[in-house]
Amino acid sequence: GDRGTTVHELTERYDNGDEISLLTETGSLGCKLQEWSMFERYVDFTLKCNPVILQTEQNYVSHELGFAGTLDRVVNIGGVTYLMDIKTSNAVYPTCWLQLAAYRELLGKVGGVQVDAVAILWLNSKTRTDGKKGSIQGKGWQLLAREDTTTDLQVFKATKYLWGVQNADSMPRQSSY
Numbered sequence: 732g733d734r735g736t737t738v739h740e741l742t743e744r745y746d747n748g749d750e751i752s753l754l755t756e757t758g759s760l761g762c763k764l765q766e767w768s769m770f771e772r773y774v775d776f777t778l779k780c781n782p783v784i785l786q787t788e789q790n791y792v793s794h795e796l797g798f799a800g801t802l803d804r805v806v807n808i809g810g811v812t813y814l815m816d817i818k819t820s821n822a823v824y825p826t827c828w829l830q831l832a833a834y835r836e837l838l839g840k841v842g843g844v845q846v847d848a849v850a851i852l853w854l855n856s857k858t859r860t861d862g863k864k865g866s867i868q869g870k871g872w873q874l875l876a877r878e879d880t881t882t883d884l885q886v887f888k889a890t891k892y893l894w895g896v897q898n899a900d901s902m903p904r905q906s907s908y
Contacts, residue, residue, distance in 0.1 A: 734769075735819045737762050738854065739788075739803065741770040742817060745777075746784050746804075769819050769854040772872040776852060779861075779869055782806035782815075791834075791841045798891065800834050804852075805844065808867070813850040813876060814838055823853055823875060829890065832883035850876040 741762070745751050751770065755761045762770075776782075786805040793799065804815040814835050818827065831849035838844050856873045867874040877883070 734763070734766055735817075737766045738769045738773070738819050739817060741766070742773045743788055745770070745774065746787055768871070772854045772869065773817070773852070775869045776872055776874070780808050780867060780874070782808045785812070786842075786844075789842070791837045793837055793841050796837060796840065797895075798833060798837070800830070800837055802834050802838060805838070805846065808874075811848060812846045813848050813874075814846045815850045815852055815874075817852045817854065819854050821855060823851055827851055828877060828880070828883045829887040831877075832880035833887045835880055836884060848876045848878040849880055850874050 741751055753761060753767050782804075784804060784806050786802065789802045789805075791800060791802065802814060803817045804813075806813050806815050814831060816827065816831055816834075828849070828851075831851070835846060835849055838846065852872065852874050854872050856868065856871055858868045858873050859870060860868075861870075862868040862873070867876075
């Protein structure tokens with residue numbers, strides 16, 4: 732979790748035009764080398780793909796849908812608009828696609844923004860090359876995309892419903908502080 736938080740902070744600052752340095756003003760490391768390596772992969776992605784960033788780290792809440800989320804990026808790459816999630820994990824798990832399908836619905840209903848596809852920018856990929864024609868990847872990163880999220884959204888809603896049934900009596904210990 733900490734690795735992902737640090738990498739997200741670095742990429743957001745980079746996208747905002749800040750100068751990012753590995754070393755602090757006192758000459759010590761500002762982050763772990765593994766985090767810096769993933770940040771460098773993000774920079775490589777931006778240089779190769781030249782994404783037009785439309786939204787960064789936007790929070791959306793819907794009482795109607797019954798969930799909320801923080802969307803990492805909405806970007807346009809070569810005329811295709813993606814809802815993009817940045818992942819630093821060792822694998823891309825099936826639940827990642829459920830999250831993105833839910834975020835896509837949230838973005839459309841609350842944000843009024845329709846996207847062409849959802850994508851995961853995996854910064855811990857085992858890729859060693861720039862990939863074959865048609866793939867979007869570099870050394871250690873790849874962009875995985877899906878246009879159709881219908882089934883993923885259905886599975887998310889079924890899972891959310893099941894959680895609600897099983898946790899119907901759950902209450903927080905404290906409702907205010």
